[in-house]
Amino acid sequence: MFxxxxxxxxxxxxxxxxxxxxxxxxxxxxxLEGDNGVGKTSLIRILCGLSALEQGEITWKNQSVAQKxxxxxxxxxxxxxxxxxxxxxxxxxxxxxNAAMVGQLLNLSVAMAVLAKLGLRGREHLPVRVLSQGxxxxxxxxxxxxxxAKLWILDEPFVALDLAAQxxxxxxxxxxLHNQGMVLLTSHQAVALEGVGLSYRLxx
Amino acid sequence: xxxxxxxxxxxxxxxxxxxNEVITSVFFFVVVAALFPLGIGPEMNTLRLVAPGILxxxxxxxxxxxxxxxxxxxxxxxxxxxxxxxxxxLSLLVAAKILAHWLxxxxxxxxxxxxxxxxxxxxxxxxxxxxxxxxxxxxxxxLIGAVGAALTLGVRGGDVLLSxxxxxxxxxxxxxxxxxxxxxxxxxxxxxxxxxxxxxxxVAAVFSPWASAASLRIALES
Numbered sequence: 001m002f003x004x005x006x007x008x009x010x011x012x013x014x015x016x017x018x019x020x021x022x023x024x025x026x027x028x029x030x031x032l033e034g035d036n037g038v039g040k041t042s043l044i045r046i047l048c049g050l051s052a053l054e055q056g057e058i059t060w061k062n063q064s065v066a067q068k069x070x071x072x073x074x075x076x077x078x079x080x081x082x083x084x085x086x087x088x089x090x091x092x093x094x095x096x097x098n099a100a101m102v103g104q105l106l107n108l109s110v111a112m113a114v115l116a117k118l119g120l121r122g123r124e125h126l127p128v129r130v131l132s133q134g135x136x137x138x139x140x141x142x143x144x145x146x147x148x149a150k151l152w153i154l155d156e157p158f159v160a161l162d163l164a165a166q167x168x169x170x171x172x173x174x175x176x177l178h179n180q181g182m183v184l185l186t187s188h189q190a191v192a193l194e195g196v197g198l199s200y201r202l203x204x
Numbered sequence: 205x206x207x208x209x210x211x212x213x214x215x216x217x218x219x220x221x222x223x224n225e226v227i228t229s230v231f232f233f234v235v236v237a238a239l240f241p242l243g244i245g246p247e248m249n250t251l252r253l254v255a256p257g258i259l260x261x262x263x264x265x266x267x268x269x270x271x272x273x274x275x276x277x278x279x280x281x282x283x284x285x286x287x288x289x290x291x292x293x294l295s296l297l298v299a300a301k302i303l304a305h306w307l308x309x310x311x312x313x314x315x316x317x318x319x320x321x322x323x324x325x326x327x328x329x330x331x332x333x334x335x336x337x338x339x340x341x342x343x344x345x346x347l348i349g350a351v352g353a354a355l356t357l358g359v360r361g362g363d364v365l366l367s368x369x370x371x372x373x374x375x376x377x378x379x380x381x382x383x384x385x386x387x388x389x390x391x392x393x394x395x396x397x398x399x400x401x402x403x404x405x406x407v408a409a410v411f412s413p414w415a416s417a418a419s420l421r422i423a424l425e426s
Contacts, residue, residue: 050285050424083281084281086214086218086277098286100210101210102291
């Protein structure tokens with residue numbers, strides 16, 4: 001259970017948003033909507049713990065995230081605008097480094113299968129810098145497939161993906177929800193996932 | 205611990221694929237150390253006198269050359285965010301990055317120093333002490349440098365600020381490092397200086413990853 005109550009955010013002297021509250025239960029997903037510049041990314045960075053919490057409370061399994069950040073991070077995957085891929089490493093190397101960083105040992109066949117599922121078969125050993133924008137995004141999404149985290153926070157996951165990749169991603173998200181996972185995403189397009197879908201519209 | 209090893213390995217692999225960055229700072233050290241004997245002239249006594257200082261200042265500047273890049277690329281591509289969100293403590297991952305930085309920019313200097321020291325007509329004993337003092341001293345440079353690099357991350361014109369911030373903090377390592385070689389040459393024995401250097405490494409190893417991690421979190425907040 002991921003629960004947020006009464007969050008607010010100010011940047012300089014501009015109040016971005018205030019009073020943001022919602023609760024996400026296992027198997028549920030939340031679509032965070034809002035116009036450009038309304039503070040979706042700022043909210044997401046606060047939720048992950050990258051930006052400081054000015055006001056309000058975030059709880060994970062009824063425990064305050066501020067008090068037990070490690071337990072929360074263990075079950076969190078965050079995919080932002082920056083893909084966290086090293087341009088000089090291959091998708092395979094990027095994937096295994098990222099897995100090791102969250103304390104997970106990824107064996108080669110699993111990693112290869114994950115990349116193949118995302119349509120990167122044959123490109124596992126190319127440096128990321130020669131891949132196209134969409135392929136880079138696919139390589140970054142591989143982190144989701146190999147992760148065991150319960151809560152996925154995704155900032156614009158569908159950007160730059162072609163139709164086939166969007167379908168793969170939708171399938172991955174559905175499977176995660178099916179496994180009692182939780183998904184919080186922002187997107188400017190309509191998102192249709194299985195399970196209980198909530199929607200939160202940010203307004204200034 | 206596997207995360208620590210993974211980060212060290214990753215940074216070493218990246219450096220091997222972008223060799224010019226490592227080679228630049230090592231080459232800088234070689235060139236600086238080679239220019240001084242040419243400029244000063246073949247007066248052996250003078251050379252022996254200035255050798256420890258020149259080699260140490262050269263090592264100091266060479267190690268500083270690569271500091272700016274320590275966290276910059278991880279910051280730019282979002283890897284740093286992922287490190288901050290990893291269930292492992294950020295200090296541990298930062299310690300791995302510092303170790304990788306030392307292996308790439310400190311260790312080559314340690315290995316080259318005895319060869320470069322020959323140009324200054326240093327005795328074998330003095331060369332040993334020079335190598336040993338650099339072996340103890342260069343980790344201090346990477347450790348202190350990491351705090352500076354983390355503090356100036358994302359700041360415009362951060363590179364100049366970084367040198368202003370870090371160079372004064374390098375003074376103790378320079379004084380005791382160069383002092384060790386001078387003490388050895390003058391026959392006083394270098395053990396006191398080396399002990400102080402070892403103490404500096406230990407203190408820096410405890411505080412630097414923690415302080416760097418705290419600064420990185422601040423840099424990530426904006």
